[in-house]
Amino acid sequence: MPIHNNDIARIFEKIADLLEIGDANEFRVRAYRNAARTVNDQPQSVAGMREQGKDLSDLPGIGKDLAGKIGEIIDTGTLEMLEDLEKKIPAELTDLLTLPQLGPKRVATIYKELGISSLDELREAAANQELRKLKGFGKKSEEKIREELGRHTGEEVRTKLSEAQQIVEPLLSYLKQVEGVKQIDVAGSYRRRKETVGDLDILASIKSGSPVMKYFVNYEDVEEVLSQGKTKSTVRLRGGFQVDLRVVPQIAYGAALHYFTGSKEHNVAVRQIGVKKDLKINEYGIFKGKDGSEERIAGRKEEDVFEAVGLDYISPELRENHGEIEAAKNGELPKLITLEDIRGDLHAHTKETDGRSTLEEMVEAARNLGYSFLAITEHSQAVTVAKGLDPKRLRRQIEQIDKINDREHGFRIFKGIEVDILEDGSLDLPDDVLKELDLTVCSVHSKFDLSAEKQTERVIRAMDNPYFNILGHPSGRLINERRPFEIDLEKVMEAARERGCALELNAHPDRLDLTDTHCRMAKEIGVKIVISTDSHYTEELKNMRFGIDQARRGWLEADDVLNTRRTADLLKLLKRN
């Protein structure tokens, strides 16, 4: 069985949890967590890297010891150290850590004093009022734990960015209207435009006496106030979404915005540079000098933070400590793509198949977005549930588009198709109809369960067809719903570059397929990307924004993306020889 990066990461996380419950050195614990993150963030399989003879201890936070442990996991599927740990501390105890209120210290107490190691036992003990007798616990803690056990599902839920946006926007405009609110922003992973967000961090600066905290905890969607202070409150909204509001003085707003935007790893790295320059950086500003004689030197603007440590301004999307700090130091940050760079959309459906808008409506909507082109790419015949097009119906659509194009000025409808890649790697429509099109989006919609080797072969064989232009939603994943299918995207990207094919970054917020790390891999390999919405009705064309977010997280520039080109240049690029 191949060992995936997240198999390794999970083992390291488990070790970190168990070590922490066992009261190990906190930095040793952190080393395991860092390693888990590093491994998870690799776009390539770490097992594959090792097979190619790469030295894993070159990876950040992986030293000789952890490189050896990774090797052991790859070879044996497990780790002796973990098994030894589990002999001393029940592995189940880590389930208890998933409850808010319970950290390693209290879990250890519960285990030592009451012999409890599972959620069920904990539920019983809470019901029998045994927890409140423990040192460091009381009636309130016990009640909270009981409550949390009631709602506990066992799985971490991260909300899709698009859903978070629907929650944030009304809340933000509500808070903006409160008297004395000067500045307000959403920070955290939402501001970094991560594809999913855990909870929301809102930051505000106010005139003294502003009742913003009171308004916040009384917002109509608040289900429970989890904590409330002068500068920080936390609430849970109906539906379970957790929101923090932090209030900081205007003079520290920039420092706080940087601090709360994160990521944590990025912040730590920036602070470390600060420490070397004898600077203390926290959410209140940037301070020079030793304890006791500190002098604030900046913090009003976010730019101040970067300037103080000698870095170019780093866009929130890049702040993951994935090399952006080094790039900023050397003036080598990418000039990230923006929504304004996009000249059109290359993946859209209409009523003719499974869409909900007509061709004319889609074209009008695209024009209203300021686009110069829109590709109509219906499903092909294999996708029967979507009434996919056979050659005859596709030819009829081609004629229809030609007619509209004849009377359109300054706008071009591209004749396209989203053609299925069949199991044997052939395309679902014959070449003699594909050659009449401006472009093809080629997608896998069936046989998701092939081995990585077979799936990779299937897709690359499809690319051998000279009419293959763009690989649609390359991994097939649906966020929180369907895992990506097994495929070696590195090989696929190399094959695509050699053949002059592009990969789609599907901008639909449920897909966002490619991931940010894969976008970056594409850039490094030198294969071009197309950002498309896969719209099924006019309103969805606006999802381009989420694709741009993801592309920026993947370090993409306008030049890396084909649908930033002028119509004529793009048509030329799409012709393969």
Next chain:
DNA sequence: GCCGTTTTCGGCCCGACTGTTTTCAGTCG
């Protein structure tokens, strides 16, 4: 357990809020 132009030992980011305390530990981000 990692890391290094303060380099092989000794650091490793730092503050708010809560509950249980009676001056602070634990949790969280």
